[in-house]
Amino acid sequence: MQFIKNIFLFVFFVLALLHSPQRALASDVITISFSNSLLPGSFLGAINDPALTNRLVNVTNSNYKANNGSSTISDLVGLATGNTAKVTWGTSLTLTNGLSANSNTILEGYSYTTSSGSGKTVSFSGLNTNSKYTLYVYSQSSTPGDKTNIKYSNGSNKTDQLAGTLTTNTATTGYVINQNYFEITAFSDATGYLAVNYSKLSGSGVLDAVQIKSGDPALAPVPEPSTAVLMGIGGIFAGIVWRKKQNQLTPFTNIE
Numbered sequence: 001m002q003f004i005k006n007i008f009l010f011v012f013f014v015l016a017l018l019h020s021p022q023r024a025l026a027s028d029v030i031t032i033s034f035s036n037s038l039l040p041g042s043f044l045g046a047i048n049d050p051a052l053t054n055r056l057v058n059v060t061n062s063n064y065k066a067n068n069g070s071s072t073i074s075d076l077v078g079l080a081t082g083n084t085a086k087v088t089w090g091t092s093l094t095l096t097n098g099l100s101a102n103s104n105t106i107l108e109g110y111s112y113t114t115s116s117g118s119g120k121t122v123s124f125s126g127l128n129t130n131s132k133y134t135l136y137v138y139s140q141s142s143t144p145g146d147k148t149n150i151k152y153s154n155g156s157n158k159t160d161q162l163a164g165t166l167t168t169n170t171a172t173t174g175y176v177i178n179q180n181y182f183e184i185t186a187f188s189d190a191t192g193y194l195a196v197n198y199s200k201l202s203g204s205g206v207l208d209a210v211q212i213k214s215g216d217p218a219l220a221p222v223p224e225p226s227t228a229v230l231m232g233i234g235g236i237f238a239g240i241v242w243r244k245k246q247n248q249l250t251p252f253t254n255i256e
Contacts, residue, residue: 026077028052032087032122033209034059035109036097043106045211046136046175046183052213053077057087059111065091078128078214083192085126087212093120098142098208102173106209107140107180119149119199122210127192132185136211137196139166140180146203152186153195160197168206180208 029052031043043056057071070088079085089111098109113120127133139148146168151160163182172180188194198207 025075026053027055027073027075028077029054029211029213030057030073030076030087031055031106031209031211032057032059032071032089033106033109034064034089034093034095034111034207036061036095038097038109040106040108041104043209045106045138045209046177046181047211047213054211059089059093059095060109061095064089064093064095069093073124073212074126076127076212076214078131079126080128083126083128085124085192087210088123088125090120096142099140099170100142102140106138107175110139110141110206110208112141112204112206113198114200114204116200116205119151119197119205120207121195121197122207123153123193123195124188124212125191125193127188127194129188129190129192131188131192133188133194134213135184135186135194135196136181136209136213137163137184137198138175138181138208138210139168139198139206140170140172140208141168141204141206142170143203144168144170146206147201148205148207149199149201150182150184151197151199152184153189153193153197154186165201166206168203 029047031045031054033040033043033056037060039058044054069091070086073085073087074083076085093111095111096109099107102108135152137150139150148166150163150166152163154161163184166180175181177183186194196210199205
């Protein structure tokens with residue numbers, strides 16, 4: 001009995017030693033939505049998974065210049081300790097309320113550009129370096145036939161790769177891949193940078209929203225140190241108990 005008490009005292013000692021303030025609740029997805037003034041009632045977008053936590057950054061005419069056109073996303077799941085991640089859209093945007101057929105979603109408003117050259121960029125910095133992310137990029141305006149080129153940065157030289165062209169069809173409702181959004185898998189560069197660029201092919205270049213989803217889903221989360229220690233102690237304790245029971249079950253043999 002005294003041995004068991006000692007084990008419990010040791011467990012409490014280790015927990016006290018390893019205890020540290022807990023990180024704020026993390027977000028599996030960050031949604032950056034652009035609109036003149038509207039707040040989307042639903043911002044799940046094409047990521048319709050109730051098991052994932054999704055945080056909204058709503059960019060409107062009244063707030064898009066705040067913090068020099070940026071917002072922190074350091075709560076994104078999987079970020080290395082100490083990373084100060086942020087999304088930047090800049091301080092020069094033209095925002096409008098959009099497609100009424102898709103009201104109450106992230107397609108109800110958008111940022112647009114009439115530039116067919118460099119266009120505009122939404123960038124992510126402070127991400128894990130050389131790491132995989134999934135980007136969902138939405139483009140649907142209120143004007144039929146608007147064609148938007150969507151590009152993304154790739155690798156350490158930050159060159160743009162063409163994901164494709166999204167053409168507005170105002171009859172489209174809901175989220176239809178390769179019609180009003182792209183799903184892009186890309187890697188951050190050696191500095192933790194990743195970006196999306198949108199420009200006009202014809203009409204206006206339109207961006208309704210961008211979602212970033214953390215990391216590689218094949219990678220399992222690593223237990224916190226205190227959890228790992230508890231698991232180890234639990235295993236050792238279970239082994240001791242099992243061994244003690246085995247000894248109790250072993251018949252006694254009297255050797256004359």
